[in-house]
Amino acid sequence: MPFLVRSLLTILLLALPLTARAKDDLVIGITQYPASLHPNMDSMMAKTYVMAMALRPLTTFDAKWQLICMLCERLPSFDNGLAKRAPLAAGKSGVALTYTLRADAFWGDGVPVSTDDVLFTWEAGRHPQSGVANAELYQRILNIEVKDAKTFTVHLDRLTFDYNALNDFQLLPAHIERPRFAAAPAEYRNRTAYDQDSTNPGLYNGPYRISAVSLGSHLILEPNPHWRGTKPAFKRVVIRTVENTAALEAQLLSGGVDMIAGELGLPLEQAVALDKRADPRFRVLFKSGLAYEHLDINLSSPIMADKRVRQALLYGLDRQGLSRQLFDGRQPVADSSVNPLDTVHADDTPHYSYDPAKAARLLDEAGWIQTGAVRRNAKGEALSVELMTTAGNRSRELLSQVIQGQWRKLGIDTRLKTEPARVFFGETVTKRRFAHLALFAWISSPESVPRSTLHSSQIPAAANNWTGQNYAGYADARMDALLDAIEIELEAPKRTELWRRLQHLYAEELPALPLFFRADASILPRQLQGLAPTGHQNPSTLWIENWRWQP
Amino acid sequence: MTGWLGSRLIQSLIVLVVMSAVIHGLMGLMPGDPIDLMIASDPHLNAADAIRLKALYGLDRPWGERYLAWIAQVLRGELGYSRLFAKPVLAIIGPALLNSLILMLSALALSLLIAVPLGIVAALRPGRALDHLINAVSFASVSLPTFWLGLMLMVVFAVLLGWLPAGGMQSLSGEASGLADSLRHMALPVATLTIAGIGQYARHTRAAMLAEAGQDYIRTAKAKGCGPARLVLRHQWRNALLPLITLLGLEFGTLFSGALITETVFGWPGMGKLIADAVMGNDFNLALTALMLATAMTLLGSVLADLLMARLDPRIKLR
Numbered sequence: 001m002p003f004l005v006r007s008l009l010t011i012l013l014l015a016l017p018l019t020a021r022a023k024d025d026l027v028i029g030i031t032q033y034p035a036s037l038h039p040n041m042d043s044m045m046a047k048t049y050v051m052a053m054a055l056r057p058l059t060t061f062d063a064k065w066q067l068i069c070m071l072c073e074r075l076p077s078f079d080n081g082l083a084k085r086a087p088l089a090a091g092k093s094g095v096a097l098t099y100t101l102r103a104d105a106f107w108g109d110g111v112p113v114s115t116d117d118v119l120f121t122w123e124a125g126r127h128p129q130s131g132v133a134n135a136e137l138y139q140r141i142l143n144i145e146v147k148d149a150k151t152f153t154v155h156l157d158r159l160t161f162d163y164n165a166l167n168d169f170q171l172l173p174a175h176i177e178r179p180r181f182a183a184a185p186a187e188y189r190n191r192t193a194y195d196q197d198s199t200n201p202g203l204y205n206g207p208y209r210i211s212a213v214s215l216g217s218h219l220i221l222e223p224n225p226h227w228r229g230t231k232p233a234f235k236r237v238v239i240r241t242v243e244n245t246a247a248l249e250a251q252l253l254s255g256g257v258d259m260i261a262g263e264l265g266l267p268l269e270q271a272v273a274l275d276k277r278a279d280p281r282f283r284v285l286f287k288s289g290l291a292y293e294h295l296d297i298n299l300s301s302p303i304m305a306d307k308r309v310r311q312a313l314l315y316g317l318d319r320q321g322l323s324r325q326l327f328d329g330r331q332p333v334a335d336s337s338v339n340p341l342d343t344v345h346a347d348d349t350p351h352y353s354y355d356p357a358k359a360a361r362l363l364d365e366a367g368w369i370q371t372g373a374v375r376r377n378a379k380g381e382a383l384s385v386e387l388m389t390t391a392g393n394r395s396r397e398l399l400s401q402v403i404q405g406q407w408r409k410l411g412i413d414t415r416l417k418t419e420p421a422r423v424f425f426g427e428t429v430t431k432r433r434f435a436h437l438a439l440f441a442w443i444s445s446p447e448s449v450p451r452s453t454l455h456s457s458q459i460p461a462a463a464n465n466w467t468g469q470n471y472a473g474y475a476d477a478r479m480d481a482l483l484d485a486i487e488i489e490l491e492a493p494k495r496t497e498l499w500r501r502l503q504h505l506y507a508e509e510l511p512a513l514p515l516f517f518r519a520d521a522s523i524l525p526r527q528l529q530g531l532a533p534t535g536h537q538n539p540s541t542l543w544i545e546n547w548r549w550q551p
Numbered sequence: 552m553t554g555w556l557g558s559r560l561i562q563s564l565i566v567l568v569v570m571s572a573v574i575h576g577l578m579g580l581m582p583g584d585p586i587d588l589m590i591a592s593d594p595h596l597n598a599a600d601a602i603r604l605k606a607l608y609g610l611d612r613p614w615g616e617r618y619l620a621w622i623a624q625v626l627r628g629e630l631g632y633s634r635l636f637a638k639p640v641l642a643i644i645g646p647a648l649l650n651s652l653i654l655m656l657s658a659l660a661l662s663l664l665i666a667v668p669l670g671i672v673a674a675l676r677p678g679r680a681l682d683h684l685i686n687a688v689s690f691a692s693v694s695l696p697t698f699w700l701g702l703m704l705m706v707v708f709a710v711l712l713g714w715l716p717a718g719g720m721q722s723l724s725g726e727a728s729g730l731a732d733s734l735r736h737m738a739l740p741v742a743t744l745t746i747a748g749i750g751q752y753a754r755h756t757r758a759a760m761l762a763e764a765g766q767d768y769i770r771t772a773k774a775k776g777c778g779p780a781r782l783v784l785r786h787q788w789r790n791a792l793l794p795l796i797t798l799l800g801l802e803f804g805t806l807f808s809g810a811l812i813t814e815t816v817f818g819w820p821g822m823g824k825l826i827a828d829a830v831m832g833n834d835f836n837l838a839l840t841a842l843m844l845a846t847a848m849t850l851l852g853s854v855l856a857d858l859l860m861a862r863l864d865p866r867i868k869l870r
Contacts, residue, residue, distance in 0.1 A: 027723055035832075036637045042589050128603055135603070136595045168595075186607070195637040215636065215643060216820035216828075218723055238723040242818040246702055247718055251818075254709035254717040422831050425591040426583020452595075465601035467590050 023527070023549040024235040029248050029257035030264040033216050033241040038194040039170035040125060042133045045539075049263050050239050052541040053221055054204040058099065058166045060542060063532040065341065065446040067165055070542070071113065071205070073100040076164045078490075083164060086155060094142065095159040099166075100151045104228035107173050108201030108209040115146045120174035124181050124188065131189030137168050160487045161495055162447070167538070176202050201225075207232045207545040217241060230545040237544070245270055252282070252523060262287060262522030263539045267395050271521030272328040284523050286330045289535025290445065291518035292337050293399075295387070296429065296438040297511065299473045303385060304436050308366040310510040314352040315359035316410045322402055323516055326395070330521075334514035336506040337442065337450055338499065341535065344447050346500035350507040359410055368411075375411035384413040388428065389439040391418035396439050399515075430466050432459075432473060441518055442469075445536050451483050454511060474511035527551055555869040556854075563850040570846050572618060574839060578830060579614045585634065585833050586610060608634060621835065631836035635828065640840045643825065648844075650720065651809035651821035657737060658744030659806070666749045667795075670756025671788065677761060685753060692750030701743040701816040708739060715739055718818040740817040744810055755798055759791035766790070793864060796856050803852020808845035 034047035039055055056070045069075050076082030076097040086094040105113035124130045125138030132138070145153040156163065180191045193200050201209045207227045212220035221237040240257055242248040245266050251257045260266055262285065266274065275284040295313075297304045304310060319333040332340065335349040360370070368375040368383045375383040387403065389396040397418065404414040419428055429438050442453065452458045456475035458468030482502045489495040522533050522540070530546040586604045590596045596604075605611040609620070624631055630640040673685040709717035715738050716722065722732050763769065764787060772786050809823030822841060829838035861867045 025723075035635045038637070041637070042585075043593055129607060131604075131607060133589050133600065133604065134593055134595045135600055136597065189607075190632040190637055192637065214720075214820065215638075215646065216824060217720060217818060220723070240719060240723060240818065242718055243824075244698070244816050247705060247816045247818065250702070250705045250710050251717045251719075254705075254713060256709070256717045256719060420831075422588065423582045426587040428582075430583070430587050430591050464598040465590075465605075466587065467596055467598045467601050469591070 023258075023551075025238060026234045026236070026259070026528075026547075026549075027238040027240055027257045029240050029242055029251055029260045031241070031243050031245060031248060032264050033243075034219070036189075036195055037198055037210070037213075038189070038192045040121075040132045040134075040168075040172070041189060041192075045264055045537075046241075048537070049261060049539045049541055050210075050219060050221075052206070052539050053208040053237065053544045054206045054210055054224070055170060056105070056206050056542070057538075058169050058171065059164065060167050060538045061446050061534070061536055062538075063534045063540070063543070065343070065534075065536065067162075071102055071105055071171065073102055085159060088157065092157075093159045095156050095163045096153050097156065097164055097166075098147075098151065098153045103150065105205055106226035106228065107175075108204045108224045108226055110226050111173070111175055111202060112149070113171060113205050114149045114174075115152045116149075116174045117171045118152050119144060119146065120178050120181075121169065121172045124172060124177070124185075125169075127181075127185050127188075129186040129188075130181065134168060137166075158488075159490070161490050167445070171205070173202050173205075176200060208237060211236075227545075232545045233548050249274065253279075258525050259528060260521075260523040261540075262520035262533045265523065266521060267393075268327050268330060268519055268521060269395060269398070271523060272330065274523065275328075275521075281525060282523055283526055284521050285531070285533055286519045286521050287533035287535045288330065288332050288339075288341075288517045288519040289533075290339055290342075290448075290537070291441045291443045291520075292334060292339070293331070293396075293439070293441045293515045293518050294334065294337070295513035295515065296434070296440065297472050297513065298432060298434055298436055298438075299511070300432070301436050303383065306366050307509060308362045309368070310513065311352070312359040312362035312366070312410070313407065313412070314510060314513050315355045315362065316412070317352075317403060317406055317513075317515075318354040319352075319515060320354065322399065326398060326402065327516070327519070330519040331516035334517055336503045336514055337444075337453070337512075338503055339517050339535075342446055344496055344499035346496075346503045348500070349503040352507075356410060363410065363412075370411045373408075373411065374413045382413055383411065384415065385436040386415045386417055386434070387437045387439060388417045388419065388424065388434045390421045390424050392420070400439055429471050430460060432471055434471075437513075438471070439515075443537055445538070449483060449486050451487070454479050454506075455483050456480050472511045474509075476505070476509060476511075479505055479509075479511075552869055559854050559857075563847070563854075566850060567843060567846060571622070571839060571843055574842050575618045575621065575835065576614065578833060578835060578838060579617070581830075581833070584610050617835070621839065630840050633829070633834050633837040635832045635834045635837065640836050643837060644822075644841055644844070647809070647820060647822050647825045648807060650819060651814075651823065652806060654737065654740055654744065654813070654819060654821060655806045655810065657741045658748060659802075661741065661745040662748035662752055665745070666752035667756050669749070670753040671760055671783065673753065673757045674760030674764065675783070682757075685757070689750040689753045689757075692746055692748070693754075694750075695747065697743055697747050697810070697812045698816055700746060701739070701813055704739050704742055705816070718816070720819060740810075740813050740819055743813050743817075752795070752798075755795055756791065759794045760787060763787045763791045789863065793860055796859050796863070800852040800854075800856025800859075801849065803855070804845045804849025807848040808841070 030046055032046035034044060034050050039051050058071045059067060060070050062068050074082060076099060082098045084096045086096045088094045101113055107113060122138055122141055122144055125132050126135060140157050141154055142157050143155040176193050180193060181188045193203055198210055198213045204224055207224055207229060208221035209224045210219055211222040218238055218240045223232055242251055248260060249266060252260055271284055297310060299305050323329055323331045323333060335351050338345045363375060367377045387400050389400050400416050404416055407414050428434050452469040454470060454474060458470040459473050460466040460468045482498055486495055486498045489498060520533060524531060527549050528547060529550050530548045531540055533540050586601055590601060609617055633640055633643050636643055669685050673682045676682050705717050708715045716736050720736050769787060772782055808826060809821040811823035811827050814821040814824045826838060826841045829841060861869050
């Protein structure tokens with residue numbers, strides 16, 4: 001009997017670890033391969049997604065859209081005394097921000113993350129030949145004062161409401177990167193260890209480090225032995241790139257990948273179809289976020305310059321019905337570029353409900369009279385508009401066809417035109433070469449001031465090398481004043497009021513036609529817990545150490 | 552022979568130079584450049600950034616100047632760095648080329664093994680049921696879009712039956728590795744390319760065999776009592792091989808340029824996908840090197856085909 005009991009207990013004890021065993025590997029499918037791995041060279045969502053597991057930013061927005069410290073101990077503010085106004089020349093005001101790096105922050109080779117890394121990152125970022133794309137942040141930094149190995153004060157050249165957000169200031173390991181940079185700054189973009197020696201553990205300070213790279217195919221990440229935070233659950237995380245979304249779904253169903261990232265995964269309609277099949281192995285998390293699908297308008301066109309026409313176009317669109325029919329109602333209708341989840345969203349922003357009668361009235365008032373199938377003006381010109389979008393994007397192609405159908409009922413002839421993304425974004429939209437309407441999305445962060453898209457100084461032209469994103473050519477002194485005021489208003493209630501006025505003005509003037517806030521679909525195995533899609537440009541992988549496998 | 556080789560070498564060099572200028576020029580003519588795309592995706596980039604980045608990547612210089620700089624760089628033996636991947640061009644092309652060769656050579660060998668006997672069998676009984684069946688299979692093979700075929704094979708063998716992996720080159724979960732695992736991953740992309748290739752080779756073989764069937768030497772061999780198997784394999788097939796060799800010579804270059812659609816569907820990191828990304832990303836160093844390699848290999852394939860034909864057919868003289 002004792003022998004039998006002992007045997008049973010032994011079997012039970014051996015079996016326990018098996019039943020409770022966690023999964024060692026997690027294979028994530030994404031649709032884009034991250035080209036360069038340097039965190040501060042050109043921006044790319046795939047790179048952001050992967051590097052968020054391996055590199056921690058100084059500050060970031062969390063899944064609740066709140067600004068938090070990641071690599072720093074405390075967020076500087078005027079209340080806690082870590083932020084101080086700094087008078088500058090000509091009566092301007094800057095700000096001095098004191099950050100302390102986390103005591104437990106280490107690079108993967110055991111070297112502590114230090115203020116030396118902060119100084120080197122600034123040095124490389126502001127060097128004109130380093131190849132860093134967005135040099136604005138580095139140029140805004142007037143000086144960095146080092147207090148000790150962990151504490152430093154950043155002096156910024158202006159005081160804005162988001163003064164303490166250094167989200168794009170990604171620290172570089174000075175002990176590895178400085179020699180490569182110092183040897184030839186102009187060649188740094190080709191010499192950086194992130195691309196030449198990508199598996200060097202000293203390049204990473206997050207919970208994972210990149211341990212293998214197969215160009216164009218996959219990357220493998222393993223736990224960073226010097227990570228002192230919450231221990232990540234998986235011994236290996238594999239990022240597999242499958243660009244064809246049908247093939248990616250097949251990979252998921254056949255077990256080739258465990259999950260599909262919402263940030264770079266299946267188009268919404270494909271995810272909705274997958275969700276409706278109710279495969280018990282998976283759950284689909286839909287998260288509407290800050291990707292603002294809209295129709296950009298070329299206001300230089302005489303047709304679109306008339307506000308009544310723009311308003312009629314929006315009244316003539318059943319956006320709620322479109323969202324329901326095409327996207328299973330997962331994409332909330334937008335009233336402006338400000339998402340309802342954003343703290344500065346104004347609930348009383350005017351809403352354009354579907355009202356074809358009102359749309360027809362506005363068109364009549366604008367002089368476009370229905371004389372046959374198509375409305376015409378007094379000169380006999382047809383009300384004909386061109387709607388352009390990216391070729392190969394099924395959601396947008398489908399959406400533009402439905403828009404065409406709904407506007408046809410109003411007597412508007414809509415010609416659809418698609419272009420490859422490279423041409424559409426690299427030339428047509430950037431250089432304002434679309435005739436009337438361009439369908440695409442803006443992706444931003446919470447409380448992101450739309451200066452680049454709405455301020456009159458941001459209209460692309462040859463004179464400014466086609467920079468700025470005000471592709472509409474929208475110039476309104478009231479909007480300029482609001483944008484300028486919001487940026488420097490530090491008191492939240494006052495700023496919220498300015499934002500409210502901005503949204504009202506946007507809805508009244510319609511410099512763009514708001515459509516939806518895009519929803520991303522993360523397709524996860526049922527056992528995976530702890531993943532929280534953010535809905536903004538900071539990906540869910542920034543908190544990968546909280547992901548758990550629960551059999 | 553030496554004179555012929557020298558002449559072909561000079562011709563090939565001229566073709567390569569012309570092709571490099573054409574490819575460089577066409578890429579330069581494509582609307583938009585990488586900096587324009589960066590500007591479109593990053594609201595913080597200003598005019599000064601645009602000027603700085605265009606100068607850094609040499610995009611502010613006129614086309615002719617950039618092309619001559621590339622030629623000078625190549626003559627110095629430097630292929631430069633890839634703008635997209637920030638790595639030396641050869642370090643990127645090497646593995647991709649190997650991946651494509653594994654895929655394409657396997658598919659080519661299998662296609663020929665299946666297509667040539669089918670073509671011969673069809674030609675032996677022209678107009679009969681078997682010929683019609685083989686013709687139908689050949690037309691289906693040529694007509695099926697590879698992306699559809701690839702996805703169907705994936706759905707059946709990976710999703711429904713679960714016999715084979717749906718994509719990639721190896722298992723990444725650490726549970727399986729080695730040759731057997733690699734062969735399992737190759738199965739579906741190779742099958743896709745093989746099925747897509749069978750049609751054209753079977754059709755060419757059939758046509759060549761039929762063309763030879765009416766020749767005098769076949770009638771003479773028959774009159775001399777040559778058996779059917781010997782007649783087909785020693786006489787008719789040997790001569791029918793010549794047009795097939797020409798075709799294979801011209802196809803030689805595609806081994807080095809990969810199969811874009813199949814590679815994309817199956818997540819196979821080969822030359823096809825690499826070239827497409829390099830062209831779309833205005834990665835001049837990478838795109839030009841990869842395309843020049845494919846062009847050079849096509850030219851080499853043509854030379855090898857001529858040499859082989861001269862060896863097989865004594866009537867052909869290389870001058």
